[in-house]
Amino acid sequence: MLFWDDAAVTRGDGVFESIKIVDGKPVNLERHLDRFVRSATLLGLDAPIREHWAAATKEAAVQWAEKYGEGEAACTWTMSRGRASRPHIPSTWLVVKPIGKDILRQRAEGVKVLTGPRGYQLTETPPWSISGAKTLAYAENMAALRYAREKGYDDVIFTDGEQVLEGATSTIITLRGNKVRTPQPGGPVLPGTTQARLFTAAEKAGLSCKEKPMYLGDLLKADQVWLVSSTRGPVLVTQLDQHVLKPSGDLKAIRKLLSEG
Amino acid sequence: MLFWDDAAVTRGDGVFESIKIVDGKPVNLERHLDRFVRSATLLGLDAPIREHWAAATKEAAVQWAEKYGEGEAACTWTMSRGRASRPHIPSTWLVVKPIGKDILRQRAEGVKVLTGPRGYQLTETPPWSISGAKTLAYAENMAALRYAREKGYDDVIFTDGEQVLEGATSTIITLRGNKVRTPQPGGPVLPGTTQARLFTAAEKAGLSCKEKPMYLGDLLKADQVWLVSSTRGPVLVTQLDQHVLKPSGDLKAIRKLLSEG
Numbered sequence: 256m257l258f259w260d261d262a263a264v265t266r267g268d269g270v271f272e273s274i275k276i277v278d279g280k281p282v283n284l285e286r287h288l289d290r291f292v293r294s295a296t297l298l299g300l301d302a303p304i305r306e307h308w309a310a311a312t313k314e315a316a317v318q319w320a321e322k323y324g325e326g327e328a329a330c331t332w333t334m335s336r337g338r339a340s341r342p343h344i345p346s347t348w349l350v351v352k353p354i355g356k357d358i359l360r361q362r363a364e365g366v367k368v369l370t371g372p373r374g375y376q377l378t379e380t381p382p383w384s385i386s387g388a389k390t391l392a393y394a395e396n397m398a399a400l401r402y403a404r405e406k407g408y409d410d411v412i413f414t415d416g417e418q419v420l421e422g423a424t425s426t427i428i429t430l431r432g433n434k435v436r437t438p439q440p441g442g443p444v445l446p447g448t449t450q451a452r453l454f455t456a457a458e459k460a461g462l463s464c465k466e467k468p469m470y471l472g473d474l475l476k477a478d479q480v481w482l483v484s485s486t487r488g489p490v491l492v493t494q495l496d497q498h499v500l501k502p503s504g505d506l507k508a509i510r511k512l513l514s515e516g
Numbered sequence: 517m518l519f520w521d522d523a524a525v526t527r528g529d530g531v532f533e534s535i536k537i538v539d540g541k542p543v544n545l546e547r548h549l550d551r552f553v554r555s556a557t558l559l560g561l562d563a564p565i566r567e568h569w570a571a572a573t574k575e576a577a578v579q580w581a582e583k584y585g586e587g588e589a590a591c592t593w594t595m596s597r598g599r600a601s602r603p604h605i606p607s608t609w610l611v612v613k614p615i616g617k618d619i620l621r622q623r624a625e626g627v628k629v630l631t632g633p634r635g636y637q638l639t640e641t642p643p644w645s646i647s648g649a650k651t652l653a654y655a656e657n658m659a660a661l662r663y664a665r666e667k668g669y670d671d672v673i674f675t676d677g678e679q680v681l682e683g684a685t686s687t688i689i690t691l692r693g694n695k696v697r698t699p700q701p702g703g704p705v706l707p708g709t710t711q712a713r714l715f716t717a718a719e720k721a722g723l724s725c726k727e728k729p730m731y732l733g734d735l736l737k738a739d740q741v742w743l744v745s746s747t748r749g750p751v752l753v754t755q756l757d758q759h760v761l762k763p764s765g766d767l768k769a770i771r772k773l774l775s776e777g
Contacts, residue, residue, distance in 0.1 A: 256517045257525055259611055264518055265594075266654040267528025298655065299662055333526075336658075350520055372640040374647070378676070379633040383663035385656055386635070392653030393527040394559065395646060397597075401560055402644035415639070 261346050262336035267392035269335030269346070270294035272448075273486045274312060276328040276351065279320030281312045283485065286448040287332075294388035295334055300345055303334055311349055319351045327354050329486040335391070358487045365493035366409035366482060370471065371399065373413040373420055377442050389445060396423040410482060412495075415443070417470045425484040426450040427469065429477035430509060433462050436477075438469040449483040449513065456512040471495075478504045489513055522607050523597035528653035530596030530607075531555035533709075534747045535573060537589040537612065540581030542573045544746065547709040548593075555649035556595055561606055564595055572610055580612045588615050590747040596652070619748045626754035627670035627743060631732065632660065634674040634681055638703050650706060657684040671743060673756075676704070678731045686745035687711040688730065690738035691770060694723050697738075699730040710744040710774065717773040732756075739765045750774055 262268035272291045275282040288305045295303055312330055319328050328351050335346045374395075377386065399411040400423050411423040419427055420438055426447030429436045435457050440446035454464040474480050479502045480492040489509050493500055523529035533552045536543040549566045556564055573591055580589050589612050596607045635656075638647065660672040661684050672684040680688055681699055687708030690697045696718045701707035715725040735741050740763045741753040750770050754761055 256519060257522075258517060259594075259609060261518075261525070262658075264522070264524045265532070265592075265652065266658050267652050268655045268658045271526070298659060331526075333520075348520060371642045371644070374638060374640065374642045374645055375636040376639050377635060378637050379635065381632045381635045381660065383632070383659045384635055385659045388655075390655045391526065391528050392655045394529045394649075394651045394653045395644075397523075397527055397529045398559060398644040398646045399642065 257346065258338050258340075260339040262339070263333065263346060263391055265339070266336075267390060267394070268298070269333060269391045270298060270300070270389055271331060271333045271391060272389065273484070274330040274332070275485050275488070276316045276319060276330050278325045279316050281316055281330060283448055283452050284309060284312065286451055287485070290389060290446070290448055291332060291334070294390065297385045297388040298336075298390065300334055300336060303332075303347070308332060308349075315349060315351050323353070328352065329354055333391070354486065361409055361490045362488060365491035367407070367494035368410045368412050368422075368482070368492050368496075369403040369406060369408040370412045370414050370419070370496055373415055373443055375443075376415060386442065387445065393424075399423050408494075410490075412474075412482075413443075414471065417472070419469050419471060419474060420444050421447075422482045422484070425482035425487070425490075427474075428453065428481040428483050428489070428509065429469065429473060430479040430481070430504065431477045435462050435464045436469060436473070437466050439466045447483065449485050449488075453483060453489075453509070453513055460512060475500075478502065479506065479509065481509055483513070518607065519599050519601075521600040523600070524594065524607060524652055526600070527597075528651060528655070529559070530594060530652045531559055531561070531650055532592060532594045532652060533650065534745070535591040535593070536746050536749070537577045537580060537591050539586045540578050542577055542591060544709055544713050545570060545573065547712055548746070551650060551707070551709055552593060552595070555651065558646045558649040559597075559651065561595055561597060564593075564608070569593060569610075576610060576612050584614070589613065590615055594652070615747065622670055622751045623749060626752035628668070628755035629671045629673050629683075629743070629753050629757075630664040630667060630669040631673045631675050631680070631757055634676055634704055636704075637676060647703065648706065654685075660684050669755075671751075673735075673743075674704075675732065678733070680730050680732060680735060681705050682708075683743045683745070686743035686748070686751075688735075689714065689742040689744050689750070689770070690730065690734060691740040691742070691765065692738045696723050696725045697730060697734070698727050700727045708744065710746050710749075714744060714750075714770070714774055721773060736761075739763065740767065740770065742770055744774070
């Protein structure tokens with residue numbers, strides 16, 4: 256429970272991470288810690304103490320496995336600026352919950368994706384910019400997802416003209432031959448922890464991995480288009496607006512790299 | 517208290533209004549109801565029932581006055597998408613609290629304001645746009661205010677090149693001769709309830725009121741520059757970046773219009 260005057264409630268003024276738990280252990284922990292610390296620092300919050308969050312997450316993962324058995328779960332870290340009536344004391348908490356049915360279905364069946372404009376372009380960067388922080392201010396992304404679902408789609412890819420940026424809660428990955436590509440992170444594109452893990456594993460496996468500007472045409476020409484995020488994992492894009500995609504090649508390759516990486 | 521899985525907490529996915537209470541009565545109630553309903557509708561929430569919110573606010577205002585005496589207080593309405601574990605039931609609440617010391621000081625002394633870029637330009641409007649809704653996603657504005665305070669300023673005015681848009685939590689008003697001006701609302705500028713109330717009162721008093729694009733030069737040339745918002749009321753801008761402003765004319769006029777309007 257939170258107090259009504261917590262900055263997480265009144266202003267979306269806080270940061271979070273979602274971490275996948277598998278068989279009683281957190282996945283990709285270091286990268287999540289990196290981004291969590293970076294997000295908190297951008298917002299001028301006290302830097303989270305890595306060892307504490309790591310220990311708490313590992314303990315929670317073990318307890319979850321003891322109670323509900325091995326398998327998967329989703330852990331969320333949150334750190335907000337805290338209560339207005341008690342300044343300078345951040346609120347922090349950690350939650351573990353089961354993987355939703357929607358996610359299981361999307362993993363099995365893939366996702367139909369609607370594209371649409373992000374609606375803004377970054378211009379001159381203000382000195383107080385928190386761009387690149389994973390904040391609680393997701394109302395716009397939630398609106399995009401609701402709209403897509405009303406139209407019979409599962410997810411959204413944000414665009415800027417012909418350029419593709421990111422999913423509403425995920426990073427875009429394409430595979431074409433032995434080339435793995437993701438849109439250049441930074442600016443309006445949040446650097447992805449799962450994408451980083453995938454690139455490390457894919458490079459080890461001899462694939463060519465690059466971050467570079469990506470266009471709608473690249474998605475249509477790719478052998479496979481994936482949306483990757485921590486908890487949901489990789490989900491295959493089966494439709495892009497009106498275009499039914501015909502994925503080719505080994506559809507298990509990306510999944511395998513991420514489950515081993 | 518709120519549950520940790522409330523959309524207000526996890527996603528800033530909700531809307532709010534701040535209403536001033538004076539002598540046991542809410543001020544400018546109808547305009548706040550209008551904007552609250554509009555914000556909720558933009559987010560695809562059930563439209564708040566005006567009569568219920570009005571009645572609850574009036575009752576809370578009377579109770580506050582009985583307990584703490586006449587005078588001022590600040591009321592906040594919040595409506596979020598509700599708990600993830602209990603879909604389609606919005607969370608709604610109303611809080612009344614005293615006017616902060618900072619606000620009393622700013623009303624008495626005016627505010628020193630730092631200008632800086634909003635950091636983005638609106639481009640193609642997405643079909644799911646929630647632009648114009650007063651949502652809980654204020655992390656960027658809070659970052660701007662923290663930055664300004666660290667530099668010895670009280671507030672921020674967002675700009676787009678030479679054009680001025682709005683304060684971090686307020687609407688800009690200039691007075692020059694008998695001309696009252698405010699930057700054209702819409703797009704990146706939230707329509708202000710207090711500005712609307714001021715215009716109605718000022719027109720009645722024979723002043724010329726217009727919404728039109730406003731530039732930094734207009735602020736420097738004005739007789740008076742004000743930031744207006746519901747709870748804080750109008751505060752006089754005494755410094756704009758390095759420029760100390762020299763307000764001229766009757767400094768009580770704007771305050772008087774708003775206290776009577």
